[in-house]
Amino acid sequence: MIYLPVDSLDVRHNFALEYYLMTEKRPSEPVLLLWSTTPTVMLGKFQTAENELNRPFIDAHHIAAVRRLSGGGTIYTDQGGCQFTLITPDKDTAIDFSSGLSLITGALNQIGIKAQNDSRNDLVVDGRKVSGSAQYMINGFRLHHGSLLFDANMDWMAQALQVDPVKKQAKHINSVHQRTVNLIEQKPNWTAQEFKRKLEKALLNITGAQIGYLTAAEKKHLQEIAGQRFSETAVWRSDNRKFDHVHKRYLTGIGVVSVAFNLDQEQHFSAIHLSGDFFSNINLQQFERSLIGKAYQQRVVTPIIEHQLQQSPIKGLQPEQLTELLF
Incomplete structure (x- = not known):
C-alpha cells in the first residue's frame, strides 16, 4: 500500500487527486489518503442540490460546494474533521464498504475510539453517526471515501444541509444533530489536528504503507482536472424539466x-x-x-x-x- 500525504484543504483539488489516481496514474497497489477541507458541502452524484442544500446560507458563509462522483447523501466537512480515501485495484463492480470500514474502524479502535459499523455505510459511536462513506468504480479501480467528524461545526452543518422530509419521517429525526456526534466527546483533550495525526499513525501502523509523493507536474495537472470535473457550477446546474x-x-x-x-x-x-x-x-x-x-x-x-x-x-x-x- 502507498500513503500519499495531502496538504491541500481545497476539496476540488482533493477530488481531482482521487480521479487522477484512478484514471491516469492507475497504481498497481492500494493507495490511502487522509485529508481535510475548508467548510464544504459535498453533494452525492444522484442528488438534486435544491433538495439538499441551503444555498443562501452556503453563499453567505462562503462554504465550498462540490458534487461527488460517488452516490450517497450530502455531507458537510471542515477542518474540525478529516476525510479518508482508499483506492484499490478491483475488477469487482459491486459496491462493498466492508474492507474500507474495517480498516478505519481498526485504526479508530487503536487510538481508543470504539467505533463500529452501522447500517449500509456509516460508523457510529454509542449509536450516533461519526462517519459516512461513499464509493464508486472506474476502469478496474474501486474508490471508497468517507468523512470523520471530530470537532466539526455542527451549527453550520445543520444550517447548510436540508434533510429530505421523506428521510426525516422514515428515520424519526428532526435535525442533523439528532443522528450525528463529534468524536471530541470521546477525546475532549485532543485537537482536530492531534486526532488526524494519531489516526494517520495508526493507519500507517496497520497497513505498513510506504510514503509516496506527487511530482510538480502532477500537482499542476490536478488544477486542470479540478476545474474540468469539479466546478461549482456543476453543483447548482439543475434539471429544468417540469414533471407531472x-x-x-x-x-x-x-x-x-x-x-x-x-x-x-x-x-x-x-x-x-x-x-x-x-x-x-x-x-x-x-x-x-x-x-x-x-x-x-x-x-x-x-x-x-x-x-x-x-x-x-x-x-x-x-x-x-x-x-x-x-x-
Whole structure:
C-alpha cells in the first residue's frame, strides 16, 4: 500500500487527486489518503442540490460546494474533521464498504475510539453517526471515501444541509444533530489536528504503507482536472424539466429513491428522471433513455428495469421495488 500525504484543504483539488489516481496514474497497489477541507458541502452524484442544500446560507458563509462522483447523501466537512480515501485495484463492480470500514474502524479502535459499523455505510459511536462513506468504480479501480467528524461545526452543518422530509419521517429525526456526534466527546483533550495525526499513525501502523509523493507536474495537472470535473457550477446546474408525477420513498438500507416522469397523450413516457442518495454506478442517461417512448404499463416496464439494474445495480434495491415505486 502507498500513503500519499495531502496538504491541500481545497476539496476540488482533493477530488481531482482521487480521479487522477484512478484514471491516469492507475497504481498497481492500494493507495490511502487522509485529508481535510475548508467548510464544504459535498453533494452525492444522484442528488438534486435544491433538495439538499441551503444555498443562501452556503453563499453567505462562503462554504465550498462540490458534487461527488460517488452516490450517497450530502455531507458537510471542515477542518474540525478529516476525510479518508482508499483506492484499490478491483475488477469487482459491486459496491462493498466492508474492507474500507474495517480498516478505519481498526485504526479508530487503536487510538481508543470504539467505533463500529452501522447500517449500509456509516460508523457510529454509542449509536450516533461519526462517519459516512461513499464509493464508486472506474476502469478496474474501486474508490471508497468517507468523512470523520471530530470537532466539526455542527451549527453550520445543520444550517447548510436540508434533510429530505421523506428521510426525516422514515428515520424519526428532526435535525442533523439528532443522528450525528463529534468524536471530541470521546477525546475532549485532543485537537482536530492531534486526532488526524494519531489516526494517520495508526493507519500507517496497520497497513505498513510506504510514503509516496506527487511530482510538480502532477500537482499542476490536478488544477486542470479540478476545474474540468469539479466546478461549482456543476453543483447548482439543475434539471429544468417540469414533471407531472413524482414518486419518492425512503427504503431501509437503500436510501431515498425518487422517480419523476411525464406521460404523453398516449400514456408513453416522454420524460423521466431518477434521483436519490442511493449507491450505484448506474448511467442515469442510459437508464432514462431506455424508458422514453415506452408505454406506462407494468408488463412493459418490468423487463426494462430488470435489464438496466442487472447491468448496473443500485445497492440493496431489487428491480421490483423500483417498478412498484413507478406505479
